Amino acid sequence: MECSEALDFLYESFDGQLTPTQHSLLDAHRRTCFACANTLARAERFQELLLKVPQLVVPRGLEDRIIERVFAASFVTSKRTETWRSLVESFTNWRSLGYGFATAAAAVGLILLSRGAVQQAAMTHNPVQHVLVAAVNGDIDLQPAGGQMSQAGPSVPIEPGDSLASASAEPATVALTPNLAITLAANTHVRVGMVRFDERTGTPATIAVRVESGTLGIRENTAVDPGRIHVATDQASIVPTGTVFAVGVKPGVTNVVVGEGSVAVFVPGETFNVLAGSEARITADKHVVTKIKPNKRITQ
């Protein structure tokens, strides 16, 4: 046996691949070649070391961070090719949107109070069916994935792939949980993405919503519901961190206006925060954050 073969034979022996004859050759070489004997001894110690290399423990919270990030990024990275529908409402009309938003949110609050425990139960996740049931205030058209568009009633089950569209000139509010409501301005179309439920409580843990066109207001009590909704557009994903905010979409541009708290914005390769009183304008290649003008401020 050549010295150059001995180490490969030893490695093969670790895999149980050596024949008895090859074993004999290797043992004989080891006894007669001092240099190889040392090398082979080190190789055996190296193999012993490898058996003791511990499996790494995953950093705390990594799984949750992955789920959240993938959730947020999954919409951003899926580029759409179809032409955007034209917007009817100007994105700059924040004052009227804020007024409508506040009115609709208050109406949903009244619905919740009047329906009490029954409504509360209806809007939470059913652990058996895994269906999100939302309360609707205003005129909303609902189109299930692959189904026909129809007017939504006051209480509707919502599943991944469903589309929601405002059906009148007035803003309409959809309460997804008792602490999370979205308001669709006129001519707004959103699509529901992945919905994930908390394993322990059976309540919705994360809800992804894509703004296809128009302007979507979001009101989430993150003191109770920490960051359940992820709003996506072609340019970014926006995640609340304690907030009232709105997302407007025009072809190639996403505007995010934050009224209270802040939102985390995920764009491909970068994450940034937009604080209360600020507005972010996001295009495919850049984003600019500026203070919003008083007449654009979202009011409750």
Add this chain to the structure above:
Amino acid sequence: MKRIAKGDGDAFADLVRRYTRMLYNVAYRYNASAAEDLVQESFLRAFQHAGTFSGRSKVSSWLYRICVNVCLTHMGRASLPTSDIDDIPEAEMTAPITDSPEKRVEGRETFKALEDGLRLLPSQERMVFILRELQGLAYSEISSILGITEQAARTNLHRAKRRLQSWLSPLLTA
């Protein structure tokens, strides 16, 4: 995987919880500083391509393949210069020692030296070594994941071991 392809968030969360540790171990050994990003990118691709999973291979093999591609692609994109163990002067070809001999073999220093040595290996040798010696995969599975023959996997592993053994030789001396 069919449920994930249909947008089932619970199924995706289950997948992440079940396989994060497996992919993290591969990604960390391959590139510790980017491990979280590599695992995240792997799961994002798994989510986006869940519909292409045919069921012919194990889910773990499919995820390994995605993670390996992400790692290798990341290495190709990385702007930081990387060293090849062959380019290092012989005087620097061994891991530095600071611990006492009795602490060496099973001590942190040895594992750290192993990780340092791993990063000096060529990409494919490094990945074969990780999959075979640290993850315990069969040659047939490594062959399928990396798209190389079993013999090529063996050859890569032996080269990696020779280099690492040389790198760690001060720590392996009795």
